[in-house]
Amino acid sequence: MNVTPLVWIITIAVTIAFFVYEFFAHVRKPHEPSIGESARWSAFYIGLALLFGVGVGAVSGWTYGGEYFAGYLTEKALSIDNLFVFLIVMTGFAVPKIYQQKVLMIGIVIALILRGGFIAVGAALIQNFSWIFYIFGALLLVLAYRQAFSGHESNPANGRFMGLVRRVLPVTDEYHEDKLTVRKGGKRFVTPMLLTIIAIGFVDLIFAVDSIPAIYGLTDEAYLVFTANAFALMGLRQLYFLIGGLLERLVYLAQGLAVILAFIGVKLVLHAMHVNELPFINGGEPMLWAPEIPIWFSLLFIGATIAVATVASLLKTRGDRAPVLEPTDASAGGLDEGVVDAPAASSPTSSAEGRR
Template sequence: MNITPLVWIITIAVTIAFFVYEFFAHVRKPHEPSIGESARWSAFYIGLALLFGVGIGVVSGWTYGGEYFAGYLTEKALSIDNLFVFLIVMTGFAVPKKYQQKVLMIGIVIALILRGAFIAVGAALIENFSWVFYIFGALLLVLAWKQAFGDHESDPANGRFMRFVRRVLPVVNEYHGDRLTVKQDGRRYFTPMFLTIVAIGFIDLIFAVDSIPAIYGLTNEAYIVFTANAFALMGLRQLFFLIGGLLERLVYLAQGLAVILAFIGVKLVFHALHVNELPFINGGQHIDWAPEIPIWFSLLFIGATIAVATVASLAKTRADRRTPDTHPADHTEKELS
């Protein structure tokens, strides 16, 4: 792709404009969005993302269009997983419903800034060091293992990092509207709202480590990486309120994401072998037998994995609701004992 500086400037400016509009039109006045409002805006942003992908395909060719759609699907799935952790954080800090929009908005902006920085670093590394694909691939395989078998029940609001923040900063236990700080007895204190945003910012940093190597496994075009991330984050606030209870029903989302990350990790390792320049691997020569997985297969695999994880999750939670945890006889035995 031949992306001129002017196109980059326009893209970044439009992205910023969308988030500024979001803040002043929806977030500035604290309220809990209705299902109708969330549904309309979620549909708008998803439709806009799909339309943009079609535009890339028409203007630059469907190879790039396919890379965009594969990247968008992956980043959207990772962003939904991010939302689940946001939910855990806001529950841990007991954030009032009407202030959750502001927390989500700030968290999403932080995520976009961090991912933008990681995209720039990743593009520079790939441009100058082909061996970075080995590192990205290995990192994704490790992250896939942690995603599948790691502890997803931990409370980020009370983890080691947040306990450290509480020790360092003077904090109050009660909310003061949506203020980040409050002055009491002549001294400035931080509110739980501030701590919530710090926790979400820290989580955004961790998720950026997942998402950027993942999408660079699908495309080397920094423009596609940025726009896929931007569109995946747009509308995420509305999606949070739209699917609310559904987040807790996606019990196999972590495993689905693990499969996707592992697949992209393997794809990256194959690509690294194909462009190999490391002297201690095949004498620094390219390994031609290493397969290059086509983008159409990547797109199909990612879409199918997300669909299977979603359907399996909903089927399991539906079955769990129908099946009681214990039988009446078990209660009788416990009472007699």
């Protein structure tokens, strides 16, 4: 796939423009989005992502188009998993609903920046060291196991990392609108809003470890990796408000994602065997007998797995919906004592603490 520097520049500029527009048009003025607003913009961004994939297929061939769609589906599923942890974080920090858009927007931008860095590093490694596919494959198999059997969902707001942040930074015990810092008695304090953003940024870093090796198992084209991630993150803010209550019903999402990660992990190991150069494996010769999983099969497998996990979850929780987590009083969280007393949360998704 031939992607010129100009195409890269235009793509990155358009991506930045979309997020700038999002901020000034929707996020700058604090409000809780309506279901209608969230649905319209979610449909717009999903439609835009699908249209881009069709364009890739028409211009560069449907092999690349299939790789993009497989990557987009995988990244979107992982992003929905990410949303659940965002929900846990904002509940733990008792973020008022009218300010949640700003937290989400900043968190999504941080996620895109971190993934962009991982994409660049991953592309350089793949180009120079074919054996990295063994590492990526093994990593995904480990992450798949953790995803499937993590069990209890810990609250990142109460994790060891945030405990360290609270010991270092002076924290107020209440929100001051959407300000990140505030001056009290001649001393500068950070607000719970800044702590929330730090926690979400930390979660983004953990999720990038899952995301980038997974999509590099579907395509080695850095441009497709970047665009699939960008489109998966676009509209994620609106999707949060659209399916917030539905998130807790996706009880088999973790297992579905575990199956997908394990599948891609096996695909990476098989590809590594096919391009093997390690002298202590098969004498440094490629194992051409190792099967290569075609992209059309990957696309069908990922789509079917997501569909089965979603339908099975909704059938399992039909008539047995768990109550939606509601933010509690910020002052009750004891932030000035360095601890947020959030209710223990149990969820089907993997814990952010367990991914470290």
